[in-house]
Amino acid sequence: MKRFLKNVIITIVPVIFLSACVAPTLVTKESEFPGMYIEKPKSLLIMPPINLSTAADAKDYYSTTVEMPVAFQGYYTLPYEITSEVLKQQGVYDSELVYDMPLNKFYEYFGADAVLFTKIKKWDTSYVVVSSSLTVSIDAEIKSTKTSQVLWKYNGTVIVDLSGGNGGGLVGLLASAIVTAINTASADYTTYARQANGRFVGTIPVGPYHPMYLKDQQDKIIQQ
């Protein structure tokens, strides 16, 4: 057991150091997403999230967090509560089904210049004996309804350590196991989903209702 722990530590420590060494590449919004500045979409249709996580309710809950940050980024966001119901009535239960199809019909019915797809890659809590961590990871993509081309894409991931501070000895371990259980139960995923959104929304070139509209071409973002 001791030997195992030692091995774990020997492996983990260099990994931490190495990962810290990878410097992020900074690029400008214009060089990364030129299509956004060429097409200048004004209205976005937010599609029902594609849920790849193991949490069945993640789709409904996550969908309530998307409109606001995108509107603050300067876009007209079509009202999700209504558009998602209309899509259901039209038989579109799963956004994955329309992902590869021509998107022009979303302009015809909704007047959307572009469509925002979101994919929930992770929405769960993993337990490792006395510690646990919660992960929310979202892939997001804006596709044009004129050309069906991808105009922008980015990922936002949030990992939260839910284990409370580590006290010493057996009592400390037990205490932190209890804290972990409590923190996990009360963890509100949408709070972290909003943080994950915050990591990608800012990289979208801003829309017409934002004061920096068509002035953010040279803003730097981290290349993914």
Add this chain to the structure above:
Amino acid sequence: MKLTMLAVFVLTIFVSGCATTEKPMYDYGTYSESFYAMKKDAGAETVGEWKMALENIINESNQEALRVPPGVYANLGYIHLKANNTEKAISYFEQEQQTYPESEIFMSNLIKKSNLQGNDKL
């Protein structure tokens, strides 16, 4: 004398640093909280709270001289449409369209839908 000049200078920097508080773009009130509550447990109570949240956003935005956020008028219109208040529904859809010209295609589709529903009742 030099010291007072410096003091004035430093103070000026601090004061001017504080003065630039920009107005927020929108006031969404309790939009996402009430939306989430409704998704979690759809019932008369949570739908009522969602409606109240939308009405509050309109009032607050008007008081603060802010543009009503995208979709708020439309969502209220949809609630009225579901409750068969066709006239009210249409007037909210029209307000959404006036506030955001980008919504014109979708709003006119919803208005058409409302008119059909209104005719059904007769």
